[in-house]
Amino acid sequence: MLRKVSSLVNNVNLFKIVTLVIFIFQNVPSDFDIENIPMKIAFVWGMYLLAKDFFFEKNMFKEKFSYLLFALCVSFGITVLLNFPFQFPYTVYNLGYLMQTVLLVYPFQFNKDEDQQVKWLTHFNDIFIVILFVLSLVSLIYFIFDIQYWVIDGTGNHWLRQGFLENRLFGLFTSPNFGAILGLLSVFMSVINNSIKRGDWKQFTPFYIANLIVQYFYYILANSRGTTLTIFALFMGFFIYQIFRSFQNSTQNKSRQIGKVIIVNSLLLFTIVSVNNQVEKVAAYIPPIVSEGLNFFDQGEESKSSTGSSIISPVVIQHSEEDSEVSSGRFTIWKAGVDATLQRPFFGLGDIDIYRNTKNNETINHIDMSKLSQQDRSELKRAQGNMHNTYVAIFTKGGLFALVIVGVFGCFYLFSHLMTIVRGNISFESAMSQQYIIIFVMILALLAENLVENHILFANRNVIGHIFWVYAGYLNYLQAKLKTTKVR
Structure with a gap:
C-alpha cells in the first residue's frame, strides 16, 4: 500500500493531469471555489517533485x-x-x-516506456476534452435560456460575469476569450488523439464530433477576437506549409500547384467567414424564441393573444462598445x-x-x-x-x-x-x-x-x-x- 502511494506521489504524469483539472476549474467562477485547497496541495506537490528531480533524476x-x-x-x-x-x-x-x-x-520523457508515454498523453487529452465539452455545453444552455448572473471570485474582492452578458457568451468561464480558446484547444487535442489512436487526424469519433459542434457554437457566441487571431494564425501556418510542400514535391507545374493552393484556401476562408456570419445571425434568434415559448406555456391563451402579433427581436452578439472589458484598452x-x-x-x-x-x-x-x-x-x-x-x-x-x-x-x-x-x-x-x-x-x-x-x-x-x-x-x-x- 505504501509503495503504491509512493508511486502515485512520484508520478510526474499524474501531477500534470491533476493540475490540468485544477487549472480548468480555476477559471470556472461558479464552482464555489472547490479547487482552492487542491490547488495549494498541488503547488506543494510540484515543488517536491522539482526538488526530487533536481537532486536525483x-x-x-x-x-x-x-x-x-x-x-x-x-x-x-x-x-x-x-x-x-x-x-x-x-x-x-x-x-x-x-x-x-x-x-x-x-x-516529456520522465517514463522510459515510450508506449506508456504516448498513452498517457491520450488520457491527458481525453480528460481535458470531456471536461470542456460539459462546461461548454452548459454554457450553451445558459445562452439558450438567457441565463445571466454575477458571482464573487475566490478572493472575495471581485465580481465575475456568468452566462450571456454584454452581448457575449461568458458561460461558465471567466471570460468569452478564455472559454473560446479552451474550446479550440479541445478540438486540437481531438485531432492529435485521432492521429495517435487511429493513424489519421480526420478520423473523428462521434463524441469528438459532438465536441467540435459544441465548441464551434461557443466560439460564435463568445465573439472572441483572440481566438479568431489564433485560428487565422493556424490557417496561415498550414497555408504556408502547403506552399512549401508544393515547391518541395512538384517537379513541374509548380506555379499551377501553388495557384491551386491559393484558390482553394481563399475559397475555404471566404466560405468559413460567410457561414460564421449566417450562424451568428440565426443563433441570435434562439433566446427570444425560447423565451416566447416559455411565456406561452406559462400563461396559456392569454400569452397567445398578447404575443401573436409581436415581433421577435434577436439578441446582439458583439463586443461591447463601452469600456466594460479590461482587454478593451490593451495598448494603454x-x-x-x-x-x-x-x-x-x-x-x-x-x-x-x-x-x-x-x-x-x-x-x-x-x-x-x-x-x-x-x-x-x-x-x-x-x-x-x-x-x-x-x-x-x-x-x-x-x-x-x-x-x-x-x-x-x-x-x-x-x-x-x-x-x-x-x-x-x-x-x-x-x-x-x-x-x-x-x-x-x-x-x-x-x-x-x-x-x-x-x-x-x-x-x-x-x-x-x-x-x-x-x-x-x-x-x-x-x-x-x-x-x-x-x-x-
Whole structure:
C-alpha cells in the first residue's frame, strides 16, 4: 500500500493531469471555489517533485535547451530578491509556478516506456476534452435560456460575469476569450488523439464530433477576437506549409500547384467567414424564441393573444462598445506596465499587480508613482496584474534579462523544429509527421495569440500555458523519433 502511494506521489504524469483539472476549474467562477485547497496541495506537490528531480533524476536538464529555462528561473530568483519585501509572497509564488512550468511540465520523457508515454498523453487529452465539452455545453444552455448572473471570485474582492452578458457568451468561464480558446484547444487535442489512436487526424469519433459542434457554437457566441487571431494564425501556418510542400514535391507545374493552393484556401476562408456570419445571425434568434415559448406555456391563451402579433427581436452578439472589458484598452495597459518597469528595467518588478491589497489613497512604495501618468496608474489598477500580452508580462515581471533569455530560447526552439520540417523527409500521410506539423503550427498560433493575452509564461495556474508546455515537450519527443525513423 505504501509503495503504491509512493508511486502515485512520484508520478510526474499524474501531477500534470491533476493540475490540468485544477487549472480548468480555476477559471470556472461558479464552482464555489472547490479547487482552492487542491490547488495549494498541488503547488506543494510540484515543488517536491522539482526538488526530487533536481537532486536525483535530473530530467529537467535533459530536455531541449533546458539550460536556458534554468537560467530564466535563476534570473527570476534574483528578481524576487531584488524586489523584497514588495509583493511578497506573491513573487515567490510566481517563481514556484515558473519553475514547475518550465522544469517539470515541459520535460516529456520522465517514463522510459515510450508506449506508456504516448498513452498517457491520450488520457491527458481525453480528460481535458470531456471536461470542456460539459462546461461548454452548459454554457450553451445558459445562452439558450438567457441565463445571466454575477458571482464573487475566490478572493472575495471581485465580481465575475456568468452566462450571456454584454452581448457575449461568458458561460461558465471567466471570460468569452478564455472559454473560446479552451474550446479550440479541445478540438486540437481531438485531432492529435485521432492521429495517435487511429493513424489519421480526420478520423473523428462521434463524441469528438459532438465536441467540435459544441465548441464551434461557443466560439460564435463568445465573439472572441483572440481566438479568431489564433485560428487565422493556424490557417496561415498550414497555408504556408502547403506552399512549401508544393515547391518541395512538384517537379513541374509548380506555379499551377501553388495557384491551386491559393484558390482553394481563399475559397475555404471566404466560405468559413460567410457561414460564421449566417450562424451568428440565426443563433441570435434562439433566446427570444425560447423565451416566447416559455411565456406561452406559462400563461396559456392569454400569452397567445398578447404575443401573436409581436415581433421577435434577436439578441446582439458583439463586443461591447463601452469600456466594460479590461482587454478593451490593451495598448494603454501595455504602456502602463512598461512605464512602471522602466524604473527597474533589468530584473523587473517580480509582480505587476502593485495595487494588490491596498486601500484608496494608500502610498505605493514599490516604485515611484510620481513618475507615472494618471492614466498609467488607473490602467495598472484596472489590469490587476494581467498585461494581456505574454511578452510584456515577461518584461514587467522578469525584466530585460528574462525577456532576452525567453527570446533566445524561443528562437533556438522554433528554428530547431523548423529545420526538421524543412530538411526532413516528412510526409503528412504518416501519423507521426501529422502530429509533428499540427503541433508545431499550433504552437506558432498560440505564440501569436499571446500577443493579445497572457497565458504561456508568468500566468500562474493557467491551463492554456500548461497545455502549451506539455505539447512543447512532446514536440521534442516527436522530433527525436522522426530522426531515428526512416519511413516518415
